[in-house]
Amino acid sequence: MSSLHYWNYPTEIFCGPGALDALAERCKLHGMSNPLLVTDPGMLALEPMVLIKAHLQQADIKFAVFSEIASNPSLDDVARGVAAFKAGQHDSLIALGGGSAMDAAKGISMAAVDAQGVEQYEWSSVIAHFPSLADFPHLNLPRLIALPTTAGTGSELGREAVLTDSEQNIKRVISHPELLPASVILDPVLTRGLPPALTAATGMDALTHHIEAFCSPLYHPMSSGVAVEGIRLIQQHLCNAHRDGDDMVAREGMLVASAMAAVAFQKGLGGVHALAHPLGARYHKHHGLLNAILLPYVLVANRETISTDIARLARYLELKQPDFDGFLNWVLELRQRLGIAHTLRDIGLDAEEAAWVGEQALADISSSDTNARVLSAADYSQIFRNAVYGVLSGVKP
Template sequence: MSTLHYWNYPTEIFCGAGALDLLAQRCALAGMRRPLLVTDPGMLELPPLRAVRAHLDAQGVDYALFHGLSGNPSLDEARAGARVFADGQHDSLIALGGGSALDAAKGIALLSRDPHGLERFEWAQMLEHFPTLADYPALGLPALIAIPTTAGTGSELGREAVLTDTVQGVKKVIGHRELLARCVILDPALTTGLPAKLTAATGMDALTHHLEALFSPLHHPMSAGIAVEGVRQVKLHLENAVRDGNDLVAREGMLVASASAAVAFQKGLGGAHALAHPLGARHHLHHGLLNAVLLPYVLLANRSAIESDAARLARYLELDDASFDGLLAWVLELRGRVGIPDTLAELGLTGEDAALIGELALADISSSETNALPLTAADYSRIYRNAVAGKLI
């Protein structure tokens, strides 16, 4: 029996060791004649990029490479990529890497058809003008194939991109229904070289996505069900992936957990993301690591609204203590076992900008409006200071 899985949810997904071998075939089926391969500079000497390039070269695919990205890709970097896309007469995109490459590729795709797309389809504009997918104007965006090499952001299955506005020092969520990838390739062999620390941070990012989606007050039973199972997948596989980076079962399990999270968080995100976005934009810290540190502090802030759901989840996870306290203890234990710091102070943050971060977190309506509890800017400031000081109260 083949170990390669095929799903459509709602885009094509090929999951399993060796899935990369289908890339050229899927390019041809999508009519991709000259794709732009988007990745980040950190991938240039690593095996995943070499494997992808060798495959494309062997299959005679005409492509070019763009890697002008940072860890938190910016609006300007997406614009630079769009110029490369146009100058090279490219007709499609392949995104290889973590969330930075996937999000940048989406930004490039949008700009290739609408030079004002990053403004027109920013989150607040989307909410006001495009309440359903059918309301979006047809743009004919270029086909995109997404190949994640980390298991955290879930961007491969999302219609949104998170890009940093370096002038304002904030992250902006951009979205369009046509940004959904034409095909997603989840090949665990491409993630085996990910260092243990990044494996832990990205895996905890996936866990944060699932938990915040589950506890969002929006009613979306389908996404809630995926969130519950996604947490179980993290429980099954994250520690093994951190312990042994060559464990393909664990690597595949985490890819599935990460991709599933993008479906789960259609239900919404919450306070960890509302804080992580401005902290990452202003202090240039890894998004997944910020979520990993912030998660328990936000869970505690939301306790009164999530206790019953947390208890049900704890029962599903078969925790000894099937309660909010049991779930929180498991999150803290998991965080410690995979080497995540306890406090933001360990990341170099002092909390001196707590008032500003609180205001920016509240203004991040893509996350703050679906937090389990309605929080004020002062609440976010307090959570931030608690996370700096390590006050789990």
């Protein structure tokens, strides 16, 4: 049996060692004759970039590289990318990297066609005007192929992009069906150079996506099922990938789990992301690391609503203590094994802006509206304080 897998869920996916070999063929099938390759500056001298360039050059596919993006890509980054896209008369995009490259490429795709698209398809506007995928207007956005080099965001299987509005220090979520990549290539070889700390943070990001989707109050049993299995894959593979970056079984397992998370969170996210988005925009901390630190504190805040479902999840994971406390302890022990900080203070944050953080978290309706229980701005402020000081207790505004 071949080690290369082909799936179409919700777009076409090539998965396994050697999946990169499909890149040139997919470019030609999608009519991509001059793609702009979007990546982050840290990727330029690494093996994945060398491999991608070689594949494209061997296939005589013209391309250029754009790498002027931050770890939390901004609207300004997108504007520079659009200028490069138009100047090079590019017809399509390839995203290589983690969530920053994926989000930047999607933003460039949107803004290159519709200069007002980031505003028109911002989450609050989408909720108000486009209740289903069929309601969106056809934009004929440039085709995009996504090649993740981290296993965390799952953006390669999402129809959304998260971009920082630097003027207001907030993150904006834009959504459109055509932002979903035309092809996704999950090749674990592209992730083997990922440092242990990034493997840990991105892996915890994927875990947070699955847990928040599973706990969302929306009814979407298909996404719930994907989330449960995604969590099991992370339980099975994350520590192995962290310990041995050349473990291709673990690397592939984490890539699959990360991609599955984007399917799972069609059901929604929650308070962890509602808090992480403004914190990432204001303090420029790694999104996955913020999620990893915040996760236990939000779980505790949601305990009264999610304890029954979490106990069911704990039984599926075959935890020794199959209840909420056993699951929480598993999360805490996993973080410790991965070297994740326990508090936000450990990464340089303080509680001075707690009121602002609470207001921004509540305003982030892309995440706060689907938290397991309704939380106020004061509740979010207290969770933030708890995460700064390491207080794993209930929310007490």
